[in-house]
Amino acid sequence: MRQTPNAGGTRAVVARADAAVARPAGPETLSGWRRRHHRKGLLYVLPAALLFALMIVYPIARSFYLSFFDYSILEPDSARFVGLDNYARLLLQKQNHDPFWHTLYFTAIFVPPFVGLALLIAMMLNRLKRGSVALRTAIFTPVVVSLAVSAVMWTLFYNPTFGLAHKLLAGAIGAVNRAAALLGAGPIATVPDGGVLADKGWAMIGIAVMCLWNGIGVNIILFLVGLQRIPEELYEAAVVDGASGWQRFRHITLPQLAPTIYLVVLLSLIGAFKLFGQPFIMTGGGPEDSTLTYVMRLYNLAFKYGRFQLGYASALAYALALFIFGISLLVRKLNRPVE
Amino acid sequence: MVVERRSVSLTLWAILLAVALLSVLPFAWVICGSFKPHLEIQRGNVWPWQAYEVEKPAGQHVTLDNYRKIADKLSGLPTYYFNTVYLAVAGTFLSLLVGSLAAYGLAQFRFPGNKLLFTLLLLTIMIPGEVTLIGQYELMFKLRLYDKIAGLLTAYVAGNLLLVIFIMRNVFLSIPQDLIDAAMIDGAGTWRVFWDLMVPIGRNGLAACAILTFLGIWNEFLFALTFTSTEDVRTLPVGITMLKGQWGLFNSGVLFATVLLSFLPIVLVFLLLQKYFVRGLSAGALKA
Numbered sequence: 290m291r292q293t294p295n296a297g298g299t300r301a302v303v304a305r306a307d308a309a310v311a312r313p314a315g316p317e318t319l320s321g322w323r324r325r326h327h328r329k330g331l332l333y334v335l336p337a338a339l340l341f342a343l344m345i346v347y348p349i350a351r352s353f354y355l356s357f358f359d360y361s362i363l364e365p366d367s368a369r370f371v372g373l374d375n376y377a378r379l380l381l382q383k384q385n386h387d388p389f390w391h392t393l394y395f396t397a398i399f400v401p402p403f404v405g406l407a408l409l410i411a412m413m414l415n416r417l418k419r420g421s422v423a424l425r426t427a428i429f430t431p432v433v434v435s436l437a438v439s440a441v442m443w444t445l446f447y448n449p450t451f452g453l454a455h456k457l458l459a460g461a462i463g464a465v466n467r468a469a470a471l472l473g474a475g476p477i478a479t480v481p482d483g484g485v486l487a488d489k490g491w492a493m494i495g496i497a498v499m500c501l502w503n504g505i506g507v508n509i510i511l512f513l514v515g516l517q518r519i520p521e522e523l524y525e526a527a528v529v530d531g532a533s534g535w536q537r538f539r540h541i542t543l544p545q546l547a548p549t550i551y552l553v554v555l556l557s558l559i560g561a562f563k564l565f566g567q568p569f570i571m572t573g574g575g576p577e578d579s580t581l582t583y584v585m586r587l588y589n590l591a592f593k594y595g596r597f598q599l600g601y602a603s604a605l606a607y608a609l610a611l612f613i614f615g616i617s618l619l620v621r622k623l624n625r626p627v628e
Numbered sequence: 629m630v631v632e633r634r635s636v637s638l639t640l641w642a643i644l645l646a647v648a649l650l651s652v653l654p655f656a657w658v659i660c661g662s663f664k665p666h667l668e669i670q671r672g673n674v675w676p677w678q679a680y681e682v683e684k685p686a687g688q689h690v691t692l693d694n695y696r697k698i699a700d701k702l703s704g705l706p707t708y709y710f711n712t713v714y715l716a717v718a719g720t721f722l723s724l725l726v727g728s729l730a731a732y733g734l735a736q737f738r739f740p741g742n743k744l745l746f747t748l749l750l751l752t753i754m755i756p757g758e759v760t761l762i763g764q765y766e767l768m769f770k771l772r773l774y775d776k777i778a779g780l781l782t783a784y785v786a787g788n789l790l791l792v793i794f795i796m797r798n799v800f801l802s803i804p805q806d807l808i809d810a811a812m813i814d815g816a817g818t819w820r821v822f823w824d825l826m827v828p829i830g831r832n833g834l835a836a837c838a839i840l841t842f843l844g845i846w847n848e849f850l851f852a853l854t855f856t857s858t859e860d861v862r863t864l865p866v867g868i869t870m871l872k873g874q875w876g877l878f879n880s881g882v883l884f885a886t887v888l889l890s891f892l893p894i895v896l897v898f899l900l901l902q903k904y905f906v907r908g909l910s911a912g913a914l915k916a
Contacts, residue, residue, distance in 0.1 A: 327737045327739050328739050329737060329818050330733040330736065330737020330742065331737075331739045331741075332733070333729045333733030333737070333818075334733035334739075334745065336726045336729065336730070337726045337727060337729065337730030337789055338745060340726065340782070340785065340786050340789065341786060341789055341790075343767075344764065344767070344782060344783060344786030345786055345787075345789075345790075346748070347763065347767065348759075348760045348766075348767055349752065349759055349760055350763070351763035351766065351767070352760070352762045352763040355763075362765075362769070410644070413643060414644065416637075417637070417640055417641065417644065421644075423648075424641075424645065424647075424648045426899065427648035427649075427651050428644075428647055428648050428651050429905075429906065430651060430655070430895060430899075431651055433843065433891075433894050433895055433897075433898040434891045434895070435846060435849070435864070436847060436849055436865070437847075437849050437864070437865030437868055438864070438890040438891050441868050441869065441871075441872045441883070442654055442887045442891075443654070445661070445880070448880075450670060450672060451669050451670060451672040451880070453653070453654075453657050453674070456672075502650075502651070502654065559756075563756060563757075563758070565850060566849040566865075569853075570869045570872070584758055587758060588850075588854075591761075591762055591765070592765070592854055599765070599766060602762055603759070603763075606759040606762055609756055609758055610754070610758075610759055613756055614754060
């Protein structure tokens, strides 16, 4: 480590000599100086450590403790130790299954385009030699809009009477159906008359499209940073060897980008699994609970259903933590062969 | 150099232009809608060129009424705005101060428990915010901070510490030890070394942290929703969901204007500081 007394090398020796000249009162050496001062480090860390202990470590420990209790904040005195009951209940209770599957469904329709499209757009931006700054800025802009503002914005966008997205969707469905009619088939899809967000089949898709618009910029930035780190010589050598575009992508871009891909996939999966604010604002979990996600179920149990079941909700939170931990291990394992 | 054919690069440009247009289309649409009266919007006439369906005197089709209603405090928007700006500015300042001091302590001093503390910090990364949320909720009542701006501020500063500590610890570790030694030999105390040496050298890292923290607090939803219940302490993300219910049905124009005012400042700041934003976002995500 750099804190070894002689890390400064010759300059430190010279400096030490200077110090001896400047302060003849005591032979103050660097190592002595440091030894006296190391304890001061604690002082610098103290405010952060105290705040962290109080606001992060204690709540985490407290949630863990509570997850073994039947505990409601309304009746703190009637807390009852129930062992692993909360965990058993969260696995068995039917009301938890649907939110879990909804979340998984959202992850399945959201993450592939969220990662794939981002990579595609980043590669195109990276290949563009001129005029990319304006395009880049336009594509990144939605990232700074908060999820809540974005959700309200898209609620307007999906409005069945005046929403632009609704009109575009209706137009697209109409075109698809006309094309199908030309081929002699019946209508393939129907326009959700009450709007995308009021339709059981469309609501989650609508939310996913909104999340895509709102968040894809972050992934594009990450991929761009990764792409710019790949040495240009690799591609030049490949071109000399007569490698096709696909081969260059498969054998240079993908392996070189593996760490970034790993990171982006992981962050996207975790983000998708924590989906809460967008459905909370746009649909409230409806229609017919079709957009009720896992974290929303957790929120409802803890803060909405009137009983404030913090113990049970804590168990759900820890199960989520475990699930996310499992996913990160899985992604890490799957990432290996690419490297 | 891999030479691009002209047609290929034109195709690329066209595709990216389409993506860029799709990205900004919702903004343009909301801006247009915010100048329309409710009745026009309800007829589906949001764009300025579709203004002539409802028979009304000229000039009634484009209006500033929506903004006037907000300015007249018929909406809680000004309060939400103030709270959010206050939280984001104060929270960013405090997170940076407390976090970079701790990073300095962890990077430059070998005190007992240094390694242990850092490992503990590392471990908490794995814990999702939903776990912390429940414990903190109960704590807010115990500390009498529930439904108070101070409570949210404490939670935000604590929540952002980790990121600042990680980024700044790395920055401080990369500062050449000779510089620090020289300053110390010159008689500078550790406190002066921090302010005169670490802070100026680490300013890029600090800027990245500031952007990430500011954006994070500005956009935060779950904690603000859970730890507040009255109008006076609502933040913009929580407030706008209330306004959605309040204005959505009977005066959608005001909702358009509200959405516009909610994204405008942060989008403008982004356009001005674009370079730093991109750098900050990538630094943060790579550290996370």
